[in-house]
Amino acid sequence: MIDRFETIRQRMVQEQLTSRGIDDSKVLDVMGEVPRHLFVDDAMQANAYGDYPLPIVDGQTISQPFIVAYMTQALQLTGVEKVLEIGTGSGYQAVILSRLCEKVYTVERLNSLLARARRIFDRLHCYNIQSRLDDGTLGWPEYAPYDAIMVTAGGPEIPEPLLAQLADPGRMVIPVGDQDVQELQLVTRKDGLIQVEVLERVRFVNLVGEYGWEK
Ligand code: SAH
16 A cells, blocks of 8 residues: 555564564565554554554554564465464554465454544455454464464463363464563464574563453
Protein backbone atom coordinates (compact mmCIF):
# COMPACT_ATOMS: atom_id res chain seq x y z
CA MET A 1 0.00 0.00 0.00
CA ILE A 2 1.47 3.34 -1.01
CA ASP A 3 0.57 6.14 1.40
CA ARG A 4 2.13 9.26 2.86
CA PHE A 5 4.16 7.18 5.33
CA GLU A 6 5.84 5.05 2.66
CA THR A 7 9.27 6.66 2.97
CA ILE A 8 9.25 6.70 6.76
CA ARG A 9 8.13 3.04 6.80
CA GLN A 10 10.98 1.94 4.53
CA ARG A 11 13.38 3.84 6.77
CA MET A 12 11.95 1.97 9.78
CA VAL A 13 12.69 -1.33 8.03
CA GLN A 14 16.27 -0.27 7.25
CA GLU A 15 17.21 1.43 10.49
CA GLN A 16 15.33 -0.66 13.05
CA LEU A 17 15.06 -4.11 11.51
CA THR A 18 17.68 -4.89 8.84
CA SER A 19 20.44 -3.15 10.76
CA ARG A 20 19.63 -5.21 13.88
CA GLY A 21 19.73 -8.57 12.21
CA ILE A 22 16.18 -9.25 11.00
CA ASP A 23 17.01 -11.09 7.76
CA ASP A 24 13.87 -13.00 6.77
CA SER A 25 13.02 -11.17 3.55
CA LYS A 26 9.31 -12.01 3.77
CA VAL A 27 9.12 -10.54 7.27
CA LEU A 28 10.94 -7.41 6.10
CA ASP A 29 8.59 -7.10 3.12
CA VAL A 30 5.40 -7.22 5.18
CA MET A 31 6.81 -4.83 7.79
CA GLY A 32 7.45 -2.48 4.87
CA GLU A 33 3.90 -2.88 3.57
CA VAL A 34 1.50 -2.90 6.50
CA PRO A 35 0.30 0.65 7.36
CA ARG A 36 1.21 0.69 11.07
CA HIS A 37 -0.15 4.23 11.50
CA LEU A 38 -3.71 2.91 11.09
CA PHE A 39 -3.37 0.92 14.31
CA VAL A 40 -2.73 3.88 16.62
CA ASP A 41 -4.82 6.95 17.54
CA ASP A 42 -4.98 9.65 14.89
CA ALA A 43 -3.04 11.99 17.16
CA MET A 44 -0.12 9.55 17.27
CA GLN A 45 0.10 8.61 13.62
CA ALA A 46 3.28 10.59 13.10
CA ASN A 47 4.96 8.49 15.81
CA ALA A 48 3.70 5.16 14.55
CA TYR A 49 7.02 4.22 12.92
CA GLY A 50 9.23 5.25 15.83
CA ASP A 51 11.58 2.84 17.59
CA TYR A 52 9.32 2.29 20.63
CA PRO A 53 6.02 0.76 21.73
CA LEU A 54 2.98 3.05 21.67
CA PRO A 55 -0.08 3.22 23.93
CA ILE A 56 -3.36 2.04 22.40
CA VAL A 57 -6.27 2.08 24.89
CA ASP A 58 -7.01 0.72 28.36
CA GLY A 59 -3.31 0.86 29.31
CA GLN A 60 -2.34 -1.56 26.54
CA THR A 61 0.44 -1.08 24.00
CA ILE A 62 1.34 -1.91 20.43
CA SER A 63 4.83 -3.45 20.51
CA GLN A 64 7.94 -1.75 19.12
CA PRO A 65 8.43 -2.60 15.41
CA PHE A 66 11.64 -4.54 16.15
CA ILE A 67 9.87 -6.80 18.68
CA VAL A 68 7.04 -7.49 16.22
CA ALA A 69 9.53 -8.45 13.51
CA TYR A 70 11.73 -10.43 15.89
CA MET A 71 8.88 -12.52 17.31
CA THR A 72 7.43 -13.08 13.84
CA GLN A 73 10.77 -14.21 12.45
CA ALA A 74 11.18 -16.65 15.36
CA LEU A 75 8.09 -18.55 14.19
CA GLN A 76 9.74 -19.33 10.80
CA LEU A 77 6.47 -19.20 8.88
CA THR A 78 6.40 -20.56 5.32
CA GLY A 79 2.86 -19.62 4.32
CA VAL A 80 0.92 -22.80 5.10
CA GLU A 81 0.59 -22.53 8.87
CA LYS A 82 -2.33 -22.14 11.23
CA VAL A 83 -1.27 -19.55 13.81
CA LEU A 84 -2.80 -18.67 17.18
CA GLU A 85 -2.12 -15.20 18.61
CA ILE A 86 -3.01 -14.31 22.19
CA GLY A 87 -3.54 -10.56 22.76
CA THR A 88 -5.00 -9.02 19.60
CA GLY A 89 -4.55 -5.48 20.96
CA SER A 90 -4.42 -3.06 18.04
CA GLY A 91 -4.46 -5.93 15.55
CA TYR A 92 -1.12 -4.94 14.02
CA GLN A 93 0.72 -8.16 14.86
CA ALA A 94 -2.22 -10.25 13.62
CA VAL A 95 -2.15 -8.49 10.25
CA ILE A 96 1.62 -9.03 9.92
CA LEU A 97 1.11 -12.74 10.69
CA SER A 98 -1.85 -13.03 8.31
CA ARG A 99 0.37 -12.17 5.36
CA LEU A 100 2.88 -14.89 6.22
CA CYS A 101 0.69 -17.89 6.99
CA GLU A 102 -2.57 -19.50 5.94
CA LYS A 103 -4.84 -18.54 8.82
CA VAL A 104 -4.59 -16.50 12.02
CA TYR A 105 -6.76 -17.12 15.06
CA THR A 106 -6.42 -14.25 17.51
CA VAL A 107 -7.90 -13.91 21.01
CA GLU A 108 -8.37 -10.67 22.98
CA ARG A 109 -9.93 -10.22 26.42
CA LEU A 110 -10.94 -6.56 26.05
CA ASN A 111 -13.92 -5.88 23.85
CA SER A 112 -13.02 -2.24 23.12
CA LEU A 113 -9.74 -3.32 21.54
CA LEU A 114 -11.17 -6.27 19.67
CA ALA A 115 -13.97 -4.20 18.12
CA ARG A 116 -11.47 -1.66 16.83
CA ALA A 117 -9.07 -4.31 15.53
CA ARG A 118 -11.89 -6.04 13.65
CA ARG A 119 -12.70 -2.85 11.79
CA ILE A 120 -9.09 -2.59 10.63
CA PHE A 121 -9.01 -6.26 9.56
CA ASP A 122 -12.00 -5.52 7.32
CA ARG A 123 -10.54 -2.29 6.01
CA LEU A 124 -7.30 -4.07 5.04
CA HIS A 125 -9.19 -7.08 3.60
CA CYS A 126 -7.58 -9.56 5.98
CA TYR A 127 -10.05 -12.35 5.38
CA ASN A 128 -7.81 -15.03 6.88
CA ILE A 129 -7.99 -13.63 10.41
CA GLN A 130 -10.58 -15.01 12.81
CA SER A 131 -10.89 -13.32 16.19
CA ARG A 132 -12.55 -14.05 19.49
CA LEU A 133 -13.28 -12.30 22.77
CA ASP A 134 -12.06 -14.58 25.56
CA ASP A 135 -9.34 -15.41 28.04
CA GLY A 136 -6.52 -16.41 25.69
CA THR A 137 -4.62 -18.30 28.39
CA LEU A 138 -7.16 -21.02 27.62
CA GLY A 139 -6.12 -20.95 23.96
CA TRP A 140 -8.79 -21.62 21.33
CA PRO A 141 -9.38 -25.39 21.57
CA GLU A 142 -11.85 -25.55 18.69
CA TYR A 143 -9.20 -25.10 15.97
CA ALA A 144 -6.22 -26.72 17.71
CA PRO A 145 -3.54 -27.84 17.11
CA TYR A 146 -1.67 -24.74 15.89
CA ASP A 147 1.58 -24.86 13.94
CA ALA A 148 2.66 -21.66 15.66
CA ILE A 149 1.51 -19.69 18.70
CA MET A 150 2.46 -16.12 19.59
CA VAL A 151 1.61 -14.63 22.97
CA THR A 152 1.91 -10.83 23.07
CA ALA A 153 1.37 -10.30 26.80
CA GLY A 154 3.63 -11.47 29.63
CA GLY A 155 2.65 -14.15 32.15
CA PRO A 156 4.28 -15.95 35.08
CA GLU A 157 4.53 -19.23 33.18
CA ILE A 158 3.63 -20.91 29.92
CA PRO A 159 -0.14 -21.57 30.11
CA GLU A 160 -0.72 -25.32 30.04
CA PRO A 161 -3.60 -25.12 27.50
CA LEU A 162 -1.35 -23.34 25.00
CA LEU A 163 1.26 -26.06 25.25
CA ALA A 164 -1.47 -28.64 24.76
CA GLN A 165 -2.70 -26.84 21.61
CA LEU A 166 0.75 -26.57 19.99
CA ALA A 167 1.20 -28.94 17.04
CA ASP A 168 4.11 -31.33 16.57
CA PRO A 169 6.19 -29.92 15.01
CA GLY A 170 5.28 -26.52 16.38
CA ARG A 171 6.81 -23.26 17.59
CA MET A 172 5.59 -20.81 20.21
CA VAL A 173 7.02 -17.43 21.31
CA ILE A 174 5.94 -16.12 24.68
CA PRO A 175 7.22 -13.60 27.24
CA VAL A 176 7.55 -15.24 30.67
CA GLY A 177 8.59 -13.52 33.89
CA ASP A 178 7.33 -11.10 36.52
CA GLN A 179 5.14 -8.06 35.95
CA ASP A 180 8.09 -5.74 35.15
CA VAL A 181 10.41 -7.73 32.91
CA GLN A 182 10.17 -11.03 31.14
CA GLU A 183 12.34 -13.25 29.02
CA LEU A 184 11.09 -14.04 25.57
CA GLN A 185 10.95 -17.83 25.32
CA LEU A 186 10.92 -19.86 22.15
CA VAL A 187 9.17 -23.16 22.81
CA THR A 188 9.49 -25.86 20.18
CA ARG A 189 7.81 -29.24 20.00
CA LYS A 190 9.38 -31.83 17.72
CA ASP A 191 8.99 -35.60 17.72
CA GLY A 192 7.15 -35.36 21.02
CA LEU A 193 9.94 -33.40 22.68
CA ILE A 194 9.49 -29.90 24.15
CA GLN A 195 12.47 -27.54 24.18
CA VAL A 196 12.63 -24.02 25.60
CA GLU A 197 15.17 -21.48 24.40
CA VAL A 198 15.53 -18.05 25.98
CA LEU A 199 15.82 -15.26 23.43
CA GLU A 200 15.68 -11.66 24.73
CA ARG A 201 14.76 -9.63 27.78
CA VAL A 202 11.45 -7.89 27.06
CA ARG A 203 8.72 -5.81 28.71
CA PHE A 204 5.15 -6.66 27.91
CA VAL A 205 1.82 -5.76 29.50
CA ASN A 206 0.28 -8.37 31.76
CA LEU A 207 -1.24 -11.56 30.48
CA VAL A 208 -4.43 -11.58 32.57
CA GLY A 209 -6.41 -14.76 32.93
CA GLU A 210 -6.82 -18.18 34.46
CA TYR A 211 -3.25 -19.22 33.61
CA GLY A 212 -1.85 -15.68 33.80
CA TRP A 213 -1.95 -12.81 36.32
CA GLU A 214 -5.06 -11.91 38.28
CA LYS A 215 -5.07 -8.37 36.88
N1 SAH B 1 -0.40 -7.93 19.56
C1 SAH B 1 -0.83 -6.60 19.96
C2 SAH B 1 -0.15 -6.15 21.22
C3 SAH B 1 -1.14 -6.18 22.28
S1 SAH B 1 -0.70 -5.70 23.91
C4 SAH B 1 -0.66 -5.59 18.86
O1 SAH B 1 -0.10 -5.93 17.81
O2 SAH B 1 -1.10 -4.47 19.03
C5 SAH B 1 -1.31 -7.12 24.77
C6 SAH B 1 -2.76 -7.43 24.60
O3 SAH B 1 -3.01 -8.65 25.30
C7 SAH B 1 -3.70 -6.40 25.23
O4 SAH B 1 -4.62 -5.98 24.27
C8 SAH B 1 -4.39 -7.17 26.36
O5 SAH B 1 -5.74 -6.78 26.58
C9 SAH B 1 -4.30 -8.59 25.85
N2 SAH B 1 -4.43 -9.64 26.84
C10 SAH B 1 -3.91 -9.72 28.09
N3 SAH B 1 -4.25 -10.86 28.68
C11 SAH B 1 -5.00 -11.56 27.78
C12 SAH B 1 -5.66 -12.83 27.79
N4 SAH B 1 -5.61 -13.66 28.85
N5 SAH B 1 -6.33 -13.21 26.69
C13 SAH B 1 -6.41 -12.40 25.60
N6 SAH B 1 -5.82 -11.19 25.54
C14 SAH B 1 -5.12 -10.77 26.61
